Amino acid sequence: MHAPGPSRPPDPSEPPELPEYAERVLEVAEHIPSGRVMTYGDIAEWLEEGGPRQVGRVMALYGGAVPWWRVVRSDGVLLPGKELRALEHYRAEGTPMREAGRTTEGHTPRIDMRRARWDGEI
Template identity: 80%
Template sequence: MSEEETADGAPELPAYAERVLDVTERIPRGKVMTYGDVAEWLGEGGPRQVGRVMALYGGAVPWWRVVRSDGGLLPGHELDALAHYRQEGTPLRPAPHAAKGHIPRLDMRRARWDGTAAPDGPGGTD
């Protein structure tokens, strides 16, 4: 079975991936959703499926806004994500002093977005 291609010859994005990326683009600046939140919002898949989509296709969207439920930053991408969070004013908590590199965590209570419409439209103002 061959993959479908777009007019420019690139592989067509699977429908589920398109939906995950669409939700990601709607998350306002300074807010986050967990992998599970995205799956729940879509009403299909689960955190692992959303994570897989983000790993394969997330580079073209604000990937740092889809996060782990514990508020820990994405391993291997901590500094890139942290720069985005600071630029967008995403609520952070200080890291415990024993934590490797003292990287802050997301303040999930304040940063988590419930999926309601943002006042300034999809993705906030970038």
């Protein structure tokens, strides 16, 4: 018997392999219809695994390849730091929005969760 050799370093030209849970989260995000949203918790519930934080982590690390703006906080507040990019998508897709009140920081509208939330049914 001989000892195994050193492990091969990862090839930077190959994309890193996604964890199975991340693949499942991203697949759900890809299926959310235009103009609709699901919360981080909705996706975890749909998958019957993990929770909002785990889904949020997947979206933070890998969500750039899917319509990330359709995965939102349950209060409808736009993703901090990406509000303007998300707002462009919401307006283009006709996502129901609620205008911001005068006391809302930055006067950024919110998603109208009652009208925009998708239950995952096709």
